[in-house]
C-alpha cells in the first residue's frame with residue numbers, strides 16, 4: 452500500500468520551528484524558495500522542517516504502538532530518537548550487544564522497535580570500537596519535507612519578532628543593582644498558508660532491506676506487519692487532525708485551520724501533485740484520469756473555501772456580463788457608423804445568446820467542480 456497526503460494549512464502566529472537563539476533573540480527557520488514569476492524570483496520564507504514533522508509523527512507511533520503491545524525500544528518509547536546510532540545507544544535501547552553483521556542487526560532492530568522499522572535508522576559506530584566502523588542503515592518507510600508557504604502566499608508570508616519580558620522586580624531574587632529584574636527577549640513569529648506533504652510506503656514494513664541476499668524477507672509475521680501498518684496509518688491521521696508536531700507550543704500555540712487535504716491510496720507509488728499550486732486538487736483528478744485510476748483519492752475541502760469560490764464566481768460573472776454588454780454596444784455603434792452595409796446583416800441576438808449560453812455553462816461547471 453502506498454499512501455500519499457498533500458494539503459494546505461493556514462497557520463497563524465506560530466513559532467513551530469526555531470533554528471537558533473542569538474542572545475535574547477530566537478530565530479524562526481527560513482528557507483529560500485523560488486517563484487517562476489516575471490522570470491524567477493527568490494524569496495526567503497518561514498518554514499517548518501520535515502525533521503520536525505517526522506519527530507512528531509514518530510512520537511505518536513511510539514505511543515500508539517506501546518498501547519497496543521507492539522515492540523518499541525527503550526529510547527524511542529521516551530521520544531528519544533537516537534535510532535541505534537552506535538553501540539552504546541543500541542545496548543541501552545535493546546538491552547543486548549549489537550549483532551556483528553548487517554542482516555542480524557537490521558532483523559533485531561525491526562523485531563524490537565516499530566519506530567525504527569517504520570522510520571529507519573543509521574548505525575554508525577566509531578572506527579576503533581568493537582563494530583570497527585561497520586555501518587548498517589535502513590531507509591524510512593515514510594517521507595515528509597519542509598512545509599513552506601504556498602505559491603499565492605509566498606509574497607505575503609511574514610516573520611516578525613515579538614517582544615516579551617520576564618519580570619521579577621520587587622522580589623527577593625533581585626537584590627543587587629547589577630541583577631536586572633526585567634529580562635526582555637524576542638521570539639520570531641510567522642503566519643502563512645503552508646504546503647504539507649507526507650508519503651507512506653508499507654511495502655518494506657517488517658522486511659529486510661540492508662542485506663541484498665535477504666532483501667524483502669519478512670522478519671515478523673504477516674499479521675504483525677498488518678498491525679504495524681495500521682498503527683502507521685492511524686498515527687498519520689492523528690498527526691494531521693491534531694497537528695501534533697512543532698515546538699514552542701506551550702506559549703506560542705498557533706491558530707491552525709486546514710484549507711484542504713487530498714489523500715490517495717494505491718498499490719504502487721502514486722503521489723498527489725504538489726499543493727504549492729492552488730489547482731492541486733484538480734491536478735490530482737486529471738492525473739488520476741491519465742493514470743487509469745491507479746489510486747483512490749479522498750479529498751477534504753474547508754467549507755469556507757467553497758463559499759469564497761461561489762462568491763468569486765458570482766462577482767466575476769457580474770463583471771463579465773457588464774463588460775460583454777458594453778463591448779456589444781461599442782461594436783454595434785462602430786459598425787453602424789463605419790460599415791453600415793453589414794450592420795443589418797448581423798444577427799446580434801444570436802451571437803449574444805450563444806456567448807451567454809457558453810458563459811453560464813462554464814461558470815456553473817466551475818461551481819460544480821469546486
Ligand SMILES: [Zn+2]
Nearest residue numbers: 524527564567
Ligand atoms: Zn527505537
